[in-house]
Amino acid sequence: MSSILVAKRRDDYRPSDFFIDTVDISFILSPENTEVCNIMEVTRNISGCDILKLDGEQLNFVSLMINGRLAKENIDYTLHENGLDINLDVDHATLEIKNTISPINNTSLEGLYYVSGAYCTQCEAEGFRKITYFLDRPDVLSKYRVTIICDRPELTYLLSNGNKLEDTLLEDGRRKVVWEDPHRKPAYLFALVAGHFDRLEDSFTTSEGREVLLEVFVDSGRLHQAGHAMSSLKKAMKWDEDTFGLAYDLDRYMIVAVDFFNMGAMENKGLNVFNSKFVLAEPKSATDEDYFNIESIIAHEYFHNWTGNRVTCRDWFQLSLKEGLTVFRDQRFSEDMSSALGCRIKQVKVMREHQFAEDAGPMSHPIRPDEVLEMNNFYTVTVYDKGAEVIRMLHTLLTPAGFRRGMDLYFARHDGQAVTCDDFVQAMEDANDANLSQFKLWYSQSGTPEVKLALEQNQLRLTQTNKPTPDQAVKQALYIPIKLSMLDEKGLEHTVDEEHLGTFVLSQEAATISLPERLQHGVPVILTDFSAPVKIDYQYTLDEILHVLRFAQSHYAKWDASQMLYSRLIRLAYDSNEDNDNDNNSDNNNDNNKYNAGQIQSLTNLIEYLEQATLPDDVVAQILCIPSFETLAIEYTQLNPSRLQSAHQELTLLLARTAKDCCERRLKEQRVLPYRYEQSEVNRRTLFAVCIRLHVLALSQEGKGNDLLSAYAQADNMTDKLALLKAAQQADINAFDALMIDFEEEFGHDAVVMDKWFALHATAPRDDILSRLDLLQAHSQYSVKNPNKVRALIGSFAFYNTQGFHAADGSGYKYVVDFLMKLDAINPQVASRIITPLLQMNRYESTYKSLIESQLSRLFTQKNLSKDLFEKLSKTLAQSA
Numbered sequence: 001m002s003s004i005l006v007a008k009r010r011d012d013y014r015p016s017d018f019f020i021d022t023v024d025i026s027f028i029l030s031p032e033n034t035e036v037c038n039i040m041e042v043t044r045n046i047s048g049c050d051i052l053k054l055d056g057e058q059l060n061f062v063s064l065m066i067n068g069r070l071a072k073e074n075i076d077y078t079l080h081e082n083g084l085d086i087n088l089d090v091d092h093a094t095l096e097i098k099n100t101i102s103p104i105n106n107t108s109l110e111g112l113y114y115v116s117g118a119y120c121t122q123c124e125a126e127g128f129r130k131i132t133y134f135l136d137r138p139d140v141l142s143k144y145r146v147t148i149i150c151d152r153p154e155l156t157y158l159l160s161n162g163n164k165l166e167d168t169l170l171e172d173g174r175r176k177v178v179w180e181d182p183h184r185k186p187a188y189l190f191a192l193v194a195g196h197f198d199r200l201e202d203s204f205t206t207s208e209g210r211e212v213l214l215e216v217f218v219d220s221g222r223l224h225q226a227g228h229a230m231s232s233l234k235k236a237m238k239w240d241e242d243t244f245g246l247a248y249d250l251d252r253y254m255i256v257a258v259d260f261f262n263m264g265a266m267e268n269k270g271l272n273v274f275n276s277k278f279v280l281a282e283p284k285s286a287t288d289e290d291y292f293n294i295e296s297i298i299a300h301e302y303f304h305n306w307t308g309n310r311v312t313c314r315d316w317f318q319l320s321l322k323e324g325l326t327v328f329r330d331q332r333f334s335e336d337m338s339s340a341l342g343c344r345i346k347q348v349k350v351m352r353e354h355q356f357a358e359d360a361g362p363m364s365h366p367i368r369p370d371e372v373l374e375m376n377n378f379y380t381v382t383v384y385d386k387g388a389e390v391i392r393m394l395h396t397l398l399t400p401a402g403f404r405r406g407m408d409l410y411f412a413r414h415d416g417q418a419v420t421c422d423d424f425v426q427a428m429e430d431a432n433d434a435n436l437s438q439f440k441l442w443y444s445q446s447g448t449p450e451v452k453l454a455l456e457q458n459q460l461r462l463t464q465t466n467k468p469t470p471d472q473a474v475k476q477a478l479y480i481p482i483k484l485s486m487l488d489e490k491g492l493e494h495t496v497d498e499e500h501l502g503t504f505v506l507s508q509e510a511a512t513i514s515l516p517e518r519l520q521h522g523v524p525v526i527l528t529d530f531s532a533p534v535k536i537d538y539q540y541t542l543d544e545i546l547h548v549l550r551f552a553q554s555h556y557a558k559w560d561a562s563q564m565l566y567s568r569l570i571r572l573a574y575d576s577n578e579d580n581d582n583d584n585n586s587d588n589n590n591d592n593n594k595y596n597a598g599q600i601q602s603l604t605n606l607i608e609y610l611e612q613a614t615l616p617d618d619v620v621a622q623i624l625c626i627p628s629f630e631t632l633a634i635e636y637t638q639l640n641p642s643r644l645q646s647a648h649q650e651l652t653l654l655l656a657r658t659a660k661d662c663c664e665r666r667l668k669e670q671r672v673l674p675y676r677y678e679q680s681e682v683n684r685r686t687l688f689a690v691c692i693r694l695h696v697l698a699l700s701q702e703g704k705g706n707d708l709l710s711a712y713a714q715a716d717n718m719t720d721k722l723a724l725l726k727a728a729q730q731a732d733i734n735a736f737d738a739l740m741i742d743f744e745e746e747f748g749h750d751a752v753v754m755d756k757w758f759a760l761h762a763t764a765p766r767d768d769i770l771s772r773l774d775l776l777q778a779h780s781q782y783s784v785k786n787p788n789k790v791r792a793l794i795g796s797f798a799f800y801n802t803q804g805f806h807a808a809d810g811s812g813y814k815y816v817v818d819f820l821m822k823l824d825a826i827n828p829q830v831a832s833r834i835i836t837p838l839l840q841m842n843r844y845e846s847t848y849k850s851l852i853e854s855q856l857s858r859l860f861t862q863k864n865l866s867k868d869l870f871e872k873l874s875k876t877l878a879q880s881a
Helices: 227-244 288-303 316-337 340-360 381-414 421-432 542-551 555-576 588-594 597-612 617-623 629-633 641-658 660-669 679-701 708-714 718-731 733-747 751-762 769-777 787-800 811-826 828-834 836-843 846-860 867-880
Strands: 018-028 034-044 051-055 060-066 077-080 083-087 092-101 111-115 118-122 142-150 157-160 163-169 175-185 192-195 198-205 211-218 252-258 271-275 450-456 459-465 480-487 493-495 503-506 510-514 523-526 535-537
Touching: 060 083, 118 252, 118 271, 142 157, 142 192, 157 175, 192 252, 198 227, 211 227, 227 252, 227 288, 227 316, 252 288, 271 288, 288 316, 288 679, 288 718, 316 340, 316 381, 316 421, 340 381, 340 555, 340 617, 340 629, 340 836, 381 421, 381 480, 381 503, 450 523, 459 480, 459 503, 480 542, 503 510, 523 542, 542 555, 542 597, 555 588, 555 597, 555 617, 555 641, 597 617, 597 641, 597 660, 617 679, 629 641, 641 660, 641 679, 660 679, 679 718, 708 718, 708 733, 718 733, 718 751, 733 751, 751 769, 751 787, 769 787, 769 811, 787 811, 787 828, 787 836, 811 828, 811 836, 811 846, 811 867, 828 867, 836 846, 836 867, 846 867
Parallel strands: 018 142, 211 252, 252 271, 450 535
Antiparallel strands: 018 034, 034 092, 051 083, 060 092, 077 083, 111 118, 118 192, 142 175, 157 192, 163 175, 198 211, 450 459, 459 510, 480 493, 480 503, 480 523
16 A cells, blocks of 8 residues: 555645636535536646646546536546546636535545435545545635535525525425635635524624624524534634734624534634534533533634635645644633633643654654645644644744734735745744744744753753654754743742743753842742743752742642642652552552652642642642643653553542542532533632542542432532542442443433543443443444544543553553554544554553554554555554664
């Protein structure tokens, strides 16, 4: 297979030989055999080019007309597996191409597909070529007119981009709906949805006076769950006007929620398609996190209307141009709508847990990659989340006002164009008279920089290290803004760079900061608010960590200090277990033996501080959370996952014992109120979830019972129910099993809620987990063709069930690979994401690495392996050779 795969390179970009000015495309819908007629006005762009090469995959070609004349094969055109080559010796031509497709057999959920009685499309990145023959590239911008014809009256809504021009009943009883989008757009933003939905309607008047019809379409019977999505949309529209001066530009804005979708959502112009889990919400079935995610993702897709649609990518190597920027915009929106601290911590956890691992693995790439085999493999935490961190650094360096000037200039220059990351940075430079030449290395250089700090007499020395990655051997010094301050012995905080308001820019491999005498024995507070996506190496003592926790002004710095403390203690336990790598049955009552008195006291001091300080509920909750296994793992080389899991569990139990009285008091102070999605209540429920988990763990160590069953019965919202289920999962498996039966009885009819049930089962720490996964795959609510179910069950197991996935005999690895062999033939995109934890094999010690490698090698020999998996497997296995 590798012999026929050709890598695409950013440096190979050249403009399209032809443009497609207008598209008049019609569909006669049928699940088995949809007829597509595509009439295009084509213009030659490059002089001397006389072959128009159109992309096309899995299409049944019918006919081609060139300027009204029926074309002849091998004379006027050549048909091949990946498209259609048309001989054109004119500057302008009208092409009419007819083909058929089979939506019901399209299990990849890319292009036009039919599932659960509805038609839906997903065209980003290269799905439009599965609908019709086309120049399926983002720099070909066209105006679309779409006609949908259907003979099934139960499909109440036939939707596409733009404004609806016609909705008529034909003489033969079929229905015809015509849509027109006045804005030029690339093919990846095309959308068609046809199905029976309930509709929630509202309106919004823009700052320009445009009255916009807002519509949210959901499955029948779900209308009462659409209100939060509509409210979130209106908030996003108002925020974008107030913050960036950007108003909506069509007469209607539509959101459709579907259960079968590869992504979270898609920003198709005027017709956003959403995964149902990011639209539907009510207190009894959605958690606070669900409410937050809905608000955030609704905003993200709406913000794409300008950062992605009005100004789009020249090529897919520029994906972070729209995604990194829009993620930053939705992050800022969420920070304004909810807890800024909570939002920032979530963002940092994604970076430390997932993006740093990607940087350190075989798929390491810059936020603007240079080479790829399969475009769908571009949709990574590096492009999205690290891309957002790069935008955030620009926002910090240029100030909010300067960043806004840059955004205004960017839109003024490039509205209606397909551009590059360089064009964006150039606008920022020109609007602020700034030199960002070194800063642009963040776009082209992969890997996670490490910044080492050391106190040397009367100065603070900073050194940056950029280690080689599989894709780049040579690195350069980056432009790194580091928010930095010093705490003196009394706990007073001082900036060390007054000129930059506490942000020191490290632009060379090394730099020093002179310290006044009062700070020469101080404690640094480093990388406050995660001002750059880097790792920090500073050898704090435990007392210094507690000093930061007590006295730092920033709540983020306090939380970060708590994470350092936990990580240090876990490392001590990990090292002490070196001679017992495979012992998962140690006596938990003797866990204190892993630590000396001073180390245990540091944990006691942390809890005493929380008891004495006046901190908001969400700050206390965050400080009481130990870093995840996934976050910790990236800090280890030759990692033994069983040993790290054991060390993590030991500290968790010690924290539970230490914090028992604190948590008990907090739980008694909890007041029972009707559910409201308001930040103060969210903070309260967040603290409840943390405290109940630790409290139940403490009781279990003392051999005492708990009241989880009665507490669960009294809970009136999904947030509290899920908190109690997670507490039982970790501390009382019998109670967990009983509660999960109750959960299924109550919510077994709700496909969206059952994803939580599958995920809880998949992450339960039990010896028979693999046989239970088999049983769960036979459940009536499970379908291997539904990405949400696959991610909830197999994805949750692979990513978050450390005990089962990393079983010493390799059975967890084999189970996932066996599953991927089946899934790859059904949905390569989802398979390519599920494999991610296996790609990190090179950071594990030899026993675990060999087990993973043997399974990946077995998968690599699979016949008809998708490009998605082939690329990741070939890079992983090559790196380990």
